[in-house]
Amino acid sequence: MSVNFKKIGLAIAFSPTSKTLLREATKYTLLFKAELILIHVGNHSVLEEEKMKALLKTFTVKPIILWRKGSPTEEILKACQQEGIDLLVAGALKKENLLQMYIGTVARKIMRKANCSVLLIQNPEAEESPIQNIVVNAEDSPFIEQAIEVGCYIGQLQKTQWIHITRELKLLGLALSANEQCTEDEYHESMQGMVREEVIEVEKILGKIPHQNLKVNIKMLSGKSGFELAKFSERKKADLLIVGAPERRFYLLDRIFPHDLEYIFANLPCSLLVVNFRKQSKNG
DSSP: OOSOOOEEEEEOOSSTTHHHHHHHHHHHHHHTTOEEEEEEESOOSHHHHHHHHHHHTTOSOOOEEEEEOSOHHHHHHHHHHHHTOSEEEEEEOSBOOHHHHHHOOHHHHHHHHOSSEEEEEESOOSSOOOOOEEEEEOSSSTTHHHHHHHHHHHHHHHTOSEEEEEEEOOHHHHHHHHHTTOOHHHHHHHHHHHHHHHHHHHHHHHTTSOOTTOOEEEEEEOSSHHHHHHHHHHHTTOSEEEEEOOSSOOOHHHHHTTOHHHHHHHBOSSEEEEEOOHHHHHHO
């Protein structure tokens, strides 16, 4: 694989979900043959040391443990930068309430500011289960190709049932076609032509990426991107939604008029992997 996660970080606290989050992080560590780094922001005493030992005793992966004090967001991001972490794993709520949406949780702040890929685990399972259905959004990101490549790589190793690659059908172009006083047949022909063009674009990317033995479905979505993507992922019972990081940072206006990724985060249909290789491209 041309892109890889060599160092995987897990933001961990001693909570009821810690063990299941660690199991998820371990799964991806083994998939990518990576090094696992645990980041704990909070007290560091003999009691915390014992809790960490108890948490790790059933896992074969031996992680590096970073003990930090201070602001959780700042310390986690700082650890990612200092340790060269490629993928940060964190827990996320299925649906955030209004207060959290506008004030922001630690995971949301990390997603906005991290210069590496971020995996938000929604409702970690008590027992490990394979990833059966993956949805990849091939839209609005400089990392579309990497997102599809990561999806295919995970799909092959997990023997995934389906990989659904989605693109947005540009309704503006269809509206302009309709306004040109075209016939109904001409309108439908124009729409089919646009769909073919989008499918061809995805097929060009797939042509560069190993995806043998994978069932791939290329799907055009129309409407509000974040909403339609979340609903499509729910309909397909996706275990993992993969999106490329956006071109730019999130700003205040994105919190008032939510960016598609912000909408997805606030209404998570499943675990979300935001692929971001800015760090690798800078170092590469």
